[in-house]
Amino acid sequence: MSTGHVELARAQQERWQTEYARHPHLHGTQPSAAARWAAEAFGAAGIDDVLELGAGQGRDALFLAQQGFSVHATDFSESALDQLRLDAQREGLDDRVTAALHDVRDPLPPADATVNAVFANILLNMAFSRAELRSLVGEIHRVLRPGGLFVYAVWSADDPCSGHWRELADGLSEHDGFAGRFFDDALIDELADRWRLDDTTSYAEGPRRMRRVALAKPNPAS
Template structure:
């Protein structure tokens, strides 16, 4: 399986691209429950800039921008980002939302310690190896300012799809051409190594059971 990850990633990118080309509102226009919760958290923490990874067509990026955040949204589907830019323009939010093509298996573009917060809704449970996940969270920690927050959501092993999709090895499952992983708390804790884990909360958003995880980049010890 490990040697197949490059091909798997490429196939998934095509799969997502096609899905977004076929549907200009694949995940709907309403923000996710996680985005609403995250806007409150980031606002209370005095954060004003958010890097969103796996932003799709931007339902959450646009919501966060409407709440006053400056959002840089990335995804590996150009079709999704095209829709995001159109919607941002339509809503007069293009001064607060930028969008760029980026595959999160590559290093993140921002310089060290320059980002206030990172947000990723239902991205980390996509077709990544555990090594790719560890390297992604290390990259996120690198770009965050000390004290900066990372909120992500992932499908949990409580999801009713867990065990029902076809297992393709290395903890990954496939359904309708999409590949993903279901997270247990051990994996959440593994990815919080060298972070301050602020919370791992289970919730449901039809039809999925998910974890919403909040972690902070620790301040350097003086």
């Protein structure tokens, strides 16, 4: 895609590759708070398969598989996915977890209206331009079936670090080599255009203030 920060994105991809190669469980092995919540929401909706974007080394993919979901996990770091596959095999979950390299700035592989649920923890707040974010959320809308669910969690604009990181262009900021964006209500609402906005809870996770957002693709038949 030509709408984003190509050099920044390439540098970020290298950075993630390096960090994941150094640390087999960079984000730990416990599931995120958002994954725990999403498992309840997807289960209550009768959903049993999930597409996870920006899955990293798979702490949430493995958790969702342990909860009985079939998970297709993607990330743009091959070294993260290698670890995810290894752990899935070790835990006997490889029949329920598949993994594939994918950069979410490219169109999503699934055909229109074929996916039941999409999950993304701490992905949308990475180094994407606003145009890339709109395009990604549009792609998720395209691949979801009517009534399908999209749950994502991002850094909140309420986080104490927001405003202290080095400012980059387009609302992005940088700290210690990682670029990201802190989400406010205006951006959450902008991305919820064409969706039913079911949840925008604020919560704390480790040192971070987070926002969890649940979107449903409207089903004209209901």
